[in-house]
Amino acid sequence: MASGDDIIIGAAELKQLEDMVRRSGDNGNYGLTDAGFVPKPYIQLLREGFATASAVLGADVDLAPGSALRKIIEVNAVELARTHALIAGIVDDMTVAGARGPALSRLGEELGVQRPFMRATGSVRLTLNENLATLLIPRGARMTSSAANRHVFTLSDVDLGAASKAVTVQVAAFFPGVTGNLDPANAAEKIALWNDGYDPSDPGGDKLAALRTAALTVGKTMEEVVTIDHTAPLAGGDQRWPDERYRELLLRMPRSVWTPDAIQAAVSLVPGVRQAIVRDRDGGIDIEQSIFGDFNFLERLFAAERDIFGKASFSILVAPEDGAIWGGPGNLLEQVLEAVEDLRPIGVLPEIRPAIATPFHVRGQIYVRGLPLPTGSSATVNQSTAALAFKQRLVARMNSYVSALAINDSVRLAKLEYQLMSDPNVIDVQDIEILQHGSATQGATAVGLGLGKNLRVPADSVAVLADSIDSLTLVSAA
Structure with missing residues (x-):
């Protein structure tokens, strides 16, 4: 907030302000306008206070810095500015487009749509108990409690095998709300089983095909082949949708x-x-x-x-x-x-x-700075724990854009590059390319579209970002 001592009003401006005060006090630029309620800023209120004093007490009134009357006007302008800001907030909270927090929730309740809950998230540890070179469990694989009444799904691909037989993977409760805050201390909520509910009409494909095949090969259950260890509670199911996501829903209602x-x-x-x-x-x-x-x-x-x-x-x-x-x-x-x-x-x-899934992944070089990456060959750097965690973060950024795309929406390469460059540790991206998969199957052949090319999604299809961790190459920048 500017100091009142910095305000200097010339004779011509003072006369104009005096006329404005005598007429209305806002000159049509503030208050309720076509753009909503526009609050008067502190400087404007201070100028009007000086003009009012001159109009009422005469042009020779002492409004010099340090005068008692000027200090009173300055204090009054501060309170008026707070009042204008409060009124602006009240007016904004009267409409869905401008309301925030509890006010937006009340408007949603009037429309019959309460603010939805978020999904609870947490982690489980998967352990491969067989001597297999590799076993891929794709993102979206479902797991349930022993009573089959609690459901979670994986948030990323898990590659178990000779390199790593035990991996901790992030999961989310399938159903939003506090019921998703699953506590493993409660036997009814402990995640322990794979949900083998595959239906041939499922557009996402058979996510547990590899695990089921491995279990049939060795004559064991899927839980015996890959053990699920749920030790930490899931959290976040008691949180509500953020304002912008809830506002978008209400505006569409x-x-x-x-x-x-x-x-x-x-x-x-x-x-x-x-x-x-x-x-x-x-x-x-x-x-x-x-x-x-x-x-x-x-x-x-x-x-x-x-x-x-x-x-x-x-x-x-x-x-x-x-x-x-x-x-x-x-x-x-x-x-x-x-x-x-x-x-x-x-x-x-x-x-x-x-809708038909159109899976794709992204490859390219990511130049980073400020990460604790080891020195050595590119393979050593990119397979380090820090590199894998960072690339998971980049994939999550890109997926936030892709998951918001509607059916038939194309994937813009520039949007993907923007998501990558938005990370504070990324200083440059090069040779970024979209690779389209031949089918919804995770292992299908991927075809590069070429540098600078967008992915056109066919009719009745929706874009799905497949795991891109292995195709993103990190390069340490000096």
Whole structure:
């Protein structure tokens, strides 16, 4: 805050301020405007205080630095500035676009959407008990408690084998809320089993295929091949969504019951749904048809004729999150059907399909500074504990961008480079390239798109970032 002694008002400006004070005091630039409530800054309030004193007490009033009247005006301007800031906050909290904290939560409750809970996170230790060269457990592999009523999934790929037979991996509770704060001291909450609930229709593929094959080969259970040690409680399930994520949800919420937006909002809140698109075939023009823009209005229809014998009148395309299981009792498909049951019109049933995963990974050279990396060959540096932890952090940064992409959204290479450069230890990135996998299978052949090329995601598909730790090369910068 500037000192009042620094304020010097010329005769012409003083006359203008006096006229402004006599008229309204704000000259239309502050208070309630088209842009919302604009609070008066301290300097403006101080200038108006000087002008008011001159208008009331005369032009010869002593407003020089150090005068008693000037000090009173300065103290009053501070209090008025605080009042204006308070009013601005109150006005902002009256709308979803500007509200924060508890005010935003109250507005959400009025719309019938309470602020959702976050997922609890923690770690488990996986130990390979067989002499295998390598055993890959991909990100999203599900584990459960002994009672099969608590579910978690891995947040990164785990490569067990000759190099490391015991790895600690980060996991997240599948269902948000305090029930995800799993305490291993409670036998009912201790994670001990692999969830072998694979369904052939699962768009994420069989994440436990390698582990199941290894177990069948040696004639043991999957838990005997790879032991799950859950020793530390998961935490964070009692935390609520941050303001910006919750605000985005509320702004998308429809104000009516039966609309595609209402269905999409309800589906997006189902645990395990990353993105969803609702298509109402009979609700408007079908812009996806090849004839759109080339209609003969006297002879052709805007869209396909209605199938009066079909039971599905609208479709829902769902992109599952990591760890989601599509088919089977209580899994994602059933939960989505349950979410739309009370919103759909009577007799109008949805067709629910999983989005096709378009997996890719990123390779390139990352120049870093300030990390405790060992000296030696590039392989020695990049396989060190510090390097692996740092590359996991970089992959998490890129995944924060990719996981927010909608169905059919392309992956922008510049956005990935921005996420990498946002890390304080990264000083440069070079030869960054996207490699697209041949299928959703983790081990499928990857094809480089070329430097500077974006990844175009096909129709009804969603981009999925595969593990890129081994393809990112760290280079220590002097």
